[in-house]
Amino acid sequence: MINFTFQNSTKIIFGKDTESQVGQETRLYGKKVLLHYGGGSIKKYGLYNKVIASLKKANIGWVELGGVQPNPRLSLIRDGINMCKNLDIDFILAIGGGSVIDSAKAIAVGAKYDGDVWDFFMRKEEISDALPIGVLLTIPAAGSESSTGSVVTNDDGQLKKDIGSQLLLPKFAILNPEITFTLPSYQTAAGVTDMMAHIMERYFTNVTHVNLTDRLSEGALKTIIINAKRVFDQPNNYDARAELMWASTIAHNGLLDTGRIGDWASHMIEHELSGIYDIAHGAGLAIIFPAWMKYVYQHDVNRFAQFAVNVWDIPMNFSNPAETALLGIEKMENFFSSIGMPTTLSEVNIPEDRFDEMASKATFFGTLGNFVTLEKDDIRKIYELAK
Numbered sequence: 001m002i003n004f005t006f007q008n009s010t011k012i013i014f015g016k017d018t019e020s021q022v023g024q025e026t027r028l029y030g031k032k033v034l035l036h037y038g039g040g041s042i043k044k045y046g047l048y049n050k051v052i053a054s055l056k057k058a059n060i061g062w063v064e065l066g067g068v069q070p071n072p073r074l075s076l077i078r079d080g081i082n083m084c085k086n087l088d089i090d091f092i093l094a095i096g097g098g099s100v101i102d103s104a105k106a107i108a109v110g111a112k113y114d115g116d117v118w119d120f121f122m123r124k125e126e127i128s129d130a131l132p133i134g135v136l137l138t139i140p141a142a143g144s145e146s147s148t149g150s151v152v153t154n155d156d157g158q159l160k161k162d163i164g165s166q167l168l169l170p171k172f173a174i175l176n177p178e179i180t181f182t183l184p185s186y187q188t189a190a191g192v193t194d195m196m197a198h199i200m201e202r203y204f205t206n207v208t209h210v211n212l213t214d215r216l217s218e219g220a221l222k223t224i225i226i227n228a229k230r231v232f233d234q235p236n237n238y239d240a241r242a243e244l245m246w247a248s249t250i251a252h253n254g255l256l257d258t259g260r261i262g263d264w265a266s267h268m269i270e271h272e273l274s275g276i277y278d279i280a281h282g283a284g285l286a287i288i289f290p291a292w293m294k295y296v297y298q299h300d301v302n303r304f305a306q307f308a309v310n311v312w313d314i315p316m317n318f319s320n321p322a323e324t325a326l327l328g329i330e331k332m333e334n335f336f337s338s339i340g341m342p343t344t345l346s347e348v349n350i351p352e353d354r355f356d357e358m359a360s361k362a363t364f365f366g367t368l369g370n371f372v373t374l375e376k377d378d379i380r381k382i383y384e385l386a387k
């Protein structure tokens with residue numbers, strides 16, 4: 001195990017009817033709030049009116065910026081930054097999933113900066129200040145509700161890039177699993193895949209003696225797999241939705257990182273799919289993760305065999321651990337298919353003649369991956385494996 005510092009200061013408020021607390025929590029940080037949300041699900045399903053009632057009760061003023069698209073766009077973020085600067089906004093309330101939260105985080109950074117917020121994504125500037133934000137989560141997936149990151153697509157050139165800072169940790173995140181009953185099954189499945197991917201990015205490490213985080217990760221993955229199946233049978237099963245919602249936060253709040261170094265190449269390779277082709281991030285991961293695994297498993301066959309045995313219940317073949325490892329990857333791929341995720345690039349109409357461009361964009365800042373270091377040519381081969 002390596003040295004680590006773990007601090008996650010986001011206050012989690014979890015359970016039924018907790019959205020009624022949004023006004024009183026917001027009041028701790030702001031008096032004039034930017035209400036930030038997506039394409040309309042919060043109005044369609046009644047959450048918007050509940051939030052407004054809670055804000056009014058807490059005597060908080062607000063202005064609104066809706067319309068965040070999945071894979072949030074820089075152009076809307078720039079609008080939000082102008083609103084914050086011109087209207088004396090002191091707090092941003094994100095109501096939605098990873099896209100809304102990430103958009104809110106980028107606005108929070110840009111509101112405190114005189115230049116163009118894209119400078120941070122291009123690594124020309126370090127984050128030194130940000131408006132505080134709070135979250136009312138509507139989809140368990142990205143884990144952005146208690147993560148330090150934000151991922152944004154620049155509409156000009158379809159470059160999807162990320163920033164990270166402790167300053168981006170939301171002050172609070174309200175998680176009511178009932179709100180997720182209305183999720184379309186495709187979004188539920190994309191969320192399940194993303195939260196699993198966050199755990200697997202951390203699981204495949206070269207650091208040894210990380211037993212505790214290995215077992216926590218395997219347990220979290222098994223919990224997600226079991227409860228995903230329950231939710232597909234019974235979309236209004238509160239307890240199954242609750243397990244998924246809490247798992248998505250745990251998967252990405254830093255706890256499972258402790259004492260180890262995660263890989264993260266699959267996420268970066270995926271961002272070219274959702275950045276250029278605007279597919280759901282989770283769907284992209286269902287395609288990329290199995291291909292990445294097939295490409296790198298020989299680097300540490302025993303770790304992949306352990307993953308197959310402890311997560312996917314594959315019997316260990318001691319005379320041929322590589323076979324065990326490959327069976328685990330196959331079972332994972334079948335699971336993604338069974339919940340309605342694509343597992344090949346052709347299923348989402350991504351043509352082979354774009355692989356080179358995607359591999360170039362993925363290596364924009366250099367090589368990828370910590371478990372195995374990948375050059376541009378390796379990434380092109382992973383796209384080939386995924387076709």
Ligand code: NZQ
Pocket residue numbers: 037038039040041042045068069070071072096097098099100102138139140141142143144147148149150151179180181182183184187190191194252267274281282
């Ligand atoms: O826009 P509305 O109408 O609200 O509909 C949304 C959207 O179309 C819908 N939805 C959300 N909650 C709903 C609902 N529909 C019905 N009922 C509800 N309760 O779901 C759709 C997808 O929403 P989105 O926010 O895009 O989903 P997700 O949470 O998966 O976020 C994906 C984004 O997060 C980024 C991804 O790259 C992607 O851009 N990520 C952010 C991370 C971070 N900041 O730490 C880490 C992740 O790895 C990821 O990269």
Ligand code: ZN
Pocket residue numbers: 142194197198267281
């Ligand atoms: Zn992700």
